[in-house]
Every structure is written in C-alpha cells, then in structure tokens.
Amino acid sequence: MNAMHNLAVIGICCLSMLTACSDYQLVVYERESSYAAELMERELIPIDANHFTFTAQQDVVGQVQIVRARYEDTFVDFARAYGLGYDELVAANPEVDPWLPGEGTLVVLPTQFVLPLAPRVGLVLNIAAKRLFYYPPVADGEPAVVETFPIGIGRAGWVTPTGVTTVVSRARDPVWFVPRSVRDEHEAAGDPLPRRVPPGPDNPLGHYVLGLGIPGYLIHGTNKPAGVGMRVSHGCVRLYPEDIEYIFNKVRIGTRVRIVNQPYRFGWYGTDLYFEAHAPFDEDERDWFNLLLPMARSSLIESVAGSEQVIEVSRLNSIAGNHRGYPVPVVQHGNGLDAYNLRRVINILATGDTERVTGGVVTAGDAVAN
Numbered sequence: 001m002n003a004m005h006n007l008a009v010i011g012i013c014c015l016s017m018l019t020a021c022s023d024y025q026l027v028v029y030e031r032e033s034s035y036a037a038e039l040m041e042r043e044l045i046p047i048d049a050n051h052f053t054f055t056a057q058q059d060v061v062g063q064v065q066i067v068r069a070r071y072e073d074t075f076v077d078f079a080r081a082y083g084l085g086y087d088e089l090v091a092a093n094p095e096v097d098p099w100l101p102g103e104g105t106l107v108v109l110p111t112q113f114v115l116p117l118a119p120r121v122g123l124v125l126n127i128a129a130k131r132l133f134y135y136p137p138v139a140d141g142e143p144a145v146v147e148t149f150p151i152g153i154g155r156a157g158w159v160t161p162t163g164v165t166t167v168v169s170r171a172r173d174p175v176w177f178v179p180r181s182v183r184d185e186h187e188a189a190g191d192p193l194p195r196r197v198p199p200g201p202d203n204p205l206g207h208y209v210l211g212l213g214i215p216g217y218l219i220h221g222t223n224k225p226a227g228v229g230m231r232v233s234h235g236c237v238r239l240y241p242e243d244i245e246y247i248f249n250k251v252r253i254g255t256r257v258r259i260v261n262q263p264y265r266f267g268w269y270g271t272d273l274y275f276e277a278h279a280p281f282d283e284d285e286r287d288w289f290n291l292l293l294p295m296a297r298s299s300l301i302e303s304v305a306g307s308e309q310v311i312e313v314s315r316l317n318s319i320a321g322n323h324r325g326y327p328v329p330v331v332q333h334g335n336g337l338d339a340y341n342l343r344r345v346i347n348i349l350a351t352g353d354t355e356r357v358t359g360g361v362v363t364a365g366d367a368v369a370n
Contacts, residue, residue: 043068046345049083049111050243053143059267060274060327061146062112065343069101073349076226080240081348082109085130085150085229091278091325109345110326113148114267114276120144122256123167123219123247125237127153127160128263128278129325130229132219132239136250149247150229152222152238156283160235160259161214167255169211170248173199179216182234206241208248212257219257220244264288264320266299267327273299273311274327277320292316300331 052061067078075089075098090098092110101107116126116133124133134147154160176197197203206221219237221244222228228240239247263278275296280288296311311330319328 043344043346046082046109046348047111047343049109050149051145051147053145054115055144058269059115060112060269061115061148063343064112064326065109065345066106067109067345067347069103069105069107070347070350071100071103073101073347074099075101075107077349078107078109079150079229080225082111083149084109084111085152086226087130087229087231088150088325091323094322094324108326110324112327114265114274114327115146116260116262117265118258118260119256120146122258123251125151125160125257125259126262126265127151127162127259128261128280129265129276130231132237132247134247134251147246149239149243152228152230152232154233154235155231156281158234159281159283160233160237161217162259162261163214165213165257165259167210167219167251167253167257168213169209170251170253171209171211172248173207174203174205174209174220175199176203176205179234206238206244208244210244210248210251219247263323264292264295266295266330268299269327272329273331275316275319275330276325276327277323278325279323288320289317292320296330 046065046067047063049062049065054061065082067082069078075086075093078084079086079089086098088110089107092108093101096102096105096107113129113131113133116124116129118124120135122135124135125131126133130151130153132149132151134149136145136147138145178195178197199207201223204223205218206223208221210219212218217236219239221241222238224232225240227233228238232238261281261284263280263284265276267274267276280286293313293316296316300311315330319330
C-alpha cells in the first residue's frame with residue numbers, strides 16, 4: 001500500500017486534495033528516493049487503448065499513459081500508434097510542440113475515457129470528444145465490452161449532425177459521388193473535383209464505408225489518416241484505415257447509431273467521481289458554464305444520495321477551462337489509486353513495431369507489480 005501511495009504522489013500533483021488547488025495538470029517529476037527514480041525509468045507494455053471490458057456500474061475505462069519522445073517523433077505518429085486522435089494529444093499536452101516534441105520529452109497519452117451518456121448498445125459517437133464507442137453484443141454471463149476509436153468529424157460550417165439513426169448500407173472500395181455542395185466549394189477555391197471518384201488512393205472514403213440513415217452522411221475510412229481526430233470533413237465521420245476495417249467487419253445493417261455532442265462528462269469508477277472536459281465547439285450555443293455545477297450535483301445525487309461530499313466549484317471551472325480531455329477525479333471516497341496510476345510505457349515508434357499492441361486491461365496495481 002505504501003508503494004502504491006508513492007506512485008500516486010509521483011504521478012499527479014494536486015489531485016489527492018480537492019481543496020488544495022484548482023489546477024489539475026499532470027505533473028511527472030522524480031523524488032530523491034531510489035524507488036521513485038527506478039519507477040520513473042520503468043517502461044511497460046502499453047495497454048490496448050481501444051478495447052475494454054466494463055461493469056454496469058462503471059463509467060470510466062482505460063488508463064492515462066506517458067511515453068518519452070524521440071527527436072523525430074510527432075503527435076501524428078503517436079496518435080496512430082497508440083489509438084488516439086491528433087487533437088486529443090494537443091489538448092492533453094498544451095506545452096508540447098506537436099511537430100517537434102523534443103528528445104526525451106514526456107508526452108501524455110489520454111487513453112482513459114468517460115463513456116458517453118447514452119444507451120450502451122451499437123455505435124455511440126461523441127463528436128465533442130471526437131471518438132466513436134462501439135458496444136458489441138456479448139453472450140449472457142460475459143462481461144460488457146466497449147471498443148473506442150478516434151474519429152475525424154465535420155469542420156465549422158459542415159457540422160456532423162447529432163441524433164439517432166441506423167447503419168443502412170455497407171460497401172467495400174466505394175465510388176465517391178461528390179456532392180454538389182462540395183464541388184461548388186472546390187470550384188470556388190480553384191480546385192475543381194469530378195462528379196465521381198473511383199476506388200483507389202485518391203478516394204477520400206478509403207476502402208470501407210458504412211452508410212447512415214441520415215441522408216448524405218457516412219462513417220468511412222480515409223486516404224489522409226493524419227486528419228483523424230480533427231474537425232476536417234464535410235460532416236462525415238472518418239476513421240483510421242485499420243479502425244474502419246475492424247468496425248466494418250463487425251457492424252451489420254440495422255445497427256443502432258447514436259451521435260451526441262457531450263463536451264462535459266461525469267462518470268463513476270468505483271467510489272470515485274471523474275470529470276472529463278473537452279472544449280465546446282464555437283457554434284455550440286449551450287451555456288456550458290452555467291450547466292457545469294448542476295451536472296456535477298446531478299451526478300452526486302444520482303449515485304450517492306444522502307452523501308455530504310462536496311465538489312469544489314473552482315476545481316470544476318479549472319478542469320472545464322483547461323479542457324485536457326482526460327478524466328480527472330473530483331470526488332474520491334476510496335484510495336483513488338486508479339486516478340494516479342499513470343502508466344509509463346514503451347515508445348513503440350522507437351522499436352519499429354508500430355502496430356498497436358494489446359497489453360490488456362490494467363488494474364491499479366499493475367504499474368507497480370510489473
């Protein structure tokens with residue numbers, strides 16, 4: 001237990017005392033003890049940041065990881081290798097140059113997620129988080145599973161719509177019939193497009209497409225994977241080529257698709273309440289500042305009715321204002337070790353093995369035990 005507590009102290013500053021300060025930035029530093037130095041030098045196998053099991057009472061999955069950059073690494077490289085989107089890494093590492101992090105720089109991998117507030121069935125897309133969550137059917141008695149992947153979404157003026165629909169079509173190596181609105185935009189910019197683009201490297205739909213019941217909108221691959229995790233499309237949803245292939249092979253026509261826009265999410269993991277904040281879109285007219293405290297209180301009332309636990313308003317405002325995109329505990333009833341358990345992992349870009357590894361679901365003790 002003492003070793004676990006030391007890990008907490010090394011991993012995160014200002015998270016163990018809710019009233020100590022309003023800042024919650026992850027801070028990695030070395031103490032003078034030989035144990036601390038040894039711990040910070042230990043590099044573990046990364047977790048599988050895309051596949052998790054969870055219980056009906058659990059809203060938070062995954063674990064925040066940290067990797068040491070080489071001179072030649074970029075956020076685009078880290079994002080694809082570790083199952084993240086570019087914007088997620090930028091939000092989690094505001095002080096780091098995404099194109100030149102620098103030799104030896106520690107980069108936070110925000111591979112912990114609060115599940116969207118939505119029925120946990122089929123496909124759920126939280127466009128505020130730029131992530132897709134897939135809840136595949138499981139056999140009776142088997143643990144529930146969620147598979148989550150970064151997505152590229154509609155840019156300002158071409159917003160990805162919210163709502164409930166279904167998958168109505170599936171296609172391999174599709175032809176892209178370019179919408180008139182897209183052709184008009186390109187013509188105005190002096191970059192005309194043909195009416196149809198055949199399958200191949202110039203097709204922005206990639207190799208796999210899922211058609212939605214919302215006319216004109218698709219979930220598809222891309223020939224420009226660097227844009228995954230960003231607001232870059234004309235409203236459709238883009239995935240990395242390997243991710244859309246995986247989803248395509250599992251999702252059938254009729255699968256429910258729910259698209260939500262939830263920049264602020266509260267969720268429980270054990271006895272701890274977490275808060276995850278993303279920057280609301282500029283065109284989002286909801287008054288998130290005034291919604292924040294009622295949302296927090298509602299989470300407490302629903303989960304621990306009668307509790308006298310208090311959430312500090314300045315702390316909530318700090319998390320919401322910084323919008324780092326990873327869950328942060330705001331009420332802790334237990335030891336909170338999962339909140340502090342940052343997993344220092346191998347830089348798989350340096351090993352030459354850039355395929356995502358599957359380290360399994362990690363518990364609070366694994367970073368010490370392994």
